[in-house]
Amino acid sequence: MKGIIIYIATFVSVTVLAGCSSYPEEGRGGMAESHISADFSPVMPDEPLGPEHGLRFDWKLAQLHLDSLIREGAKWCFPAAVVQAIEKQNRIARELEGGLLLDAANDLVIQRKRLNELELQLDYVTSQTHCSPPASQSQLNLQLAVIDQLFEILNVDNQFAFDSIEINPKYMGHLAKAANILLEHNTLKLSVTGHADARGDEQHNQTLAMGRAKQVKRYLTIFGLEPSRISTHSLGAELPLFEGNTDGVMLTNRRVSIEVISTQDHAVTQSQGGFYE
Known part of the structure; x- marks a missing residue:
């Protein structure tokens, strides 16, 4: 190009x-x-x-x-x-x-x-x-504002405890809020990628990270979203958000990263090198 x-x-x-x-x-x-x-x-x-x-x-x-x-x-x-x-x-x-x-x-x-x-x-x-x-620029601007809001709600710190797929209560509230918004905008989907901190072997971290992504998907469906609107992936300990081995860094790296996808985009699925459901 x-x-x-x-x-x-x-x-x-x-x-x-x-x-x-x-x-x-x-x-x-x-x-x-x-x-x-x-x-x-x-x-x-x-x-x-x-x-x-x-x-x-x-x-x-x-x-x-x-x-x-x-x-x-x-x-x-x-x-x-x-x-x-x-x-x-x-x-x-x-x-x-x-x-x-x-x-x-x-x-x-x-x-x-x-x-x-x-x-x-x-x-x-x-x-x-x-x-x-698009035929309607105002409609596009509205959708982008919703995407921006969802991105901010879903990608925050302090999501999981050490070696656990259980979601912290505060992040659970974020998921509920995002689900309510998504129920009103059915052209939006989510791509949920699980991550683990640097402790543990590679296979364990891949499994743990996928478990976190699936747990997020589970609660989003409990809050009313169709499972088909959520894809789950795992990168294990690859691509940490921050480098280092302090408790604060490890906590931040135990996470899911979530991207908002519009089905009105000309979307093409690309492999990111991780494990996919």
Whole structure:
């Protein structure tokens, strides 16, 4: 496809404390994240070279990649995926602004993986058909606002205890809230990927992570969703949200990551290298 961004692998040595994490400031979440802070720049010419320069360079590459996918039609073929990629890009910008370099480095790994998958999907779809803007832009904006809200509700910290598939009570409330929204928007589906922390062997972590994904699916169906609207996957201990072995990092990495999928997108299922139900 035109405008392919060639990624340059940059090795960055990060010396910040492991386990630091960042969250959207009050009032900065939701669709407001579609606009990157005007005072954020990937260029810092007056400062000594350090790991943040490499990370900002990687952020700029990811932004160029996302921009090129949008120009190629991803905004119309996969609007749900694009709005979630924009959210992730803005989160990384805030992490870099706040000096949370380890968080930014891990989120960049996840973002590059998502953009590469989106590029493969877009290449396939655009070889078969042409994606056009919707007849009703206001209807699309409403759907994207709902997708943004669901993404924020479902992807929060403190979901599971150590070596357990049982859902923490607070996260159970998040699932109930999301289910109520999804019952009103039947064109939306969920892709639930289970994760485990770094303790335990590979097979155990794969099984544990899948158990967490299936447990989330179980409760969402109890709250009224059709099982066919929820797919479950497992990545075990691969692709942790944060690196490190502190209790806080381990707790955050025991999770499910959930993507919202619109059936009105020209969706194509792509393997992510994990186990699928």
